[in-house]
Amino acid sequence: MTVTTAVAKTVDARGLSCPLPIVKTALAMRELASGDLVEVLATDPGSTKDFAAWSKTTGHTLVESSVDGKVFRYLLRKK
Amino acid sequence: MDQTLSLVMFSGTDDKLNAAAVLTAGAAAIGRPVHLFLQYWALDAFRADRIADDHGLAPEAGAEGLHATTALRAAGQAPWHETMRQAKELGGVEIQACTLSMDLLHITEADLDPLVDGVEGVTAFWLAAGDGQVVFI
Numbered sequence: 215m216t217v218t219t220a221v222a223k224t225v226d227a228r229g230l231s232c233p234l235p236i237v238k239t240a241l242a243m244r245e246l247a248s249g250d251l252v253e254v255l256a257t258d259p260g261s262t263k264d265f266a267a268w269s270k271t272t273g274h275t276l277v278e279s280s281v282d283g284k285v286f287r288y289l290l291r292k293k
Numbered sequence: 294m295d296q297t298l299s300l301v302m303f304s305g306t307d308d309k310l311n312a313a314a315v316l317t318a319g320a321a322a323i324g325r326p327v328h329l330f331l332q333y334w335a336l337d338a339f340r341a342d343r344i345a346d347d348h349g350l351a352p353e354a355g356a357e358g359l360h361a362t363t364a365l366r367a368a369g370q371a372p373w374h375e376t377m378r379q380a381k382e383l384g385g386v387e388i389q390a391c392t393l394s395m396d397l398l399h400i401t402e403a404d405l406d407p408l409v410d411g412v413e414g415v416t417a418f419w420l421a422a423g424d425g426q427v428v429f430i
Contacts, residue, residue: 231370233319237379240322271323 221289222250228257228285235261236268239290243274246292251277254288261286295425297326299418302430305334307348308362311373313430318380326385330418331409335430336394341406344374377408389413 225242227235235256242252254265262279265288269276278289298320302313313329320327331339338348350358366372371379380386390405390412402412413421 229369231365233315233322234371234376234379236322237318237376237383240383241379268323 220251221253222246224253224255226255227261228255230256230258232258232260233264234258236264239265239268240272243290243292248292250292252290252292254290256286256288257284258286261288265290295423296324297328297421297423297425299328299330299422299425299427300430301330301332301418301427302335303332304351304430305336305338305348306351306354307373308350308354308358309430310335310338310348311376314373314376314380316428316430317386318376318383321380321383321386324385327380327387328418328421329386329388330391330413330415331388332391332394333397336390336400337398339388339390339406339409340400340404342404344406344408345372374406374408381408389418391415391418 223242223246225239227238230238235254235258239252239254246252265276265279269290273293275291276288277291278287280287300313300317302310304310317327317329338344350362354362388409390409392412392414395401395412
């Protein structure tokens, strides 16, 4: 099921190479409050492992990780 | 464990500058402090009037490497100094120029891009590195 409600911010990292999707998301997180949802769109195939590892390290929750064609979508909840 | 990652940037070709920028941005994204020490040709690439230049590739890149990196740039891949700027924006990234290399290349602080925070000697570098990991590129 795709969660679409209450996304506080979308980070469009399509076309960006490693590690810029993570860098952009980390910067975006700063403007948000704890519990806010962030949607990230990326085309970097390495981003799946990166977001899984990054969320574990930083404590943000990776709510959803999916792929539609060549576009990866991640939904994260800020710690 | 000391979380600080110390990176000695020696090489001044775009591929190695980019590798260093990617490692720096990745470490900064997980909150690890990064300390960069610029020597020789990497330092030269941080001159304000040369930072955006084409710095070529390492000899091992060959024609195939040139083709691959040209394609990446055409696809909109950020240049290394832009990745480095974003890494600094995340915080915890400090860039210091090696005083010996400054003398060798006749570079003054005023010649360097604002990405560079200051100058230091090798002793200060090692003391700052502490027990953390050191990478040489």
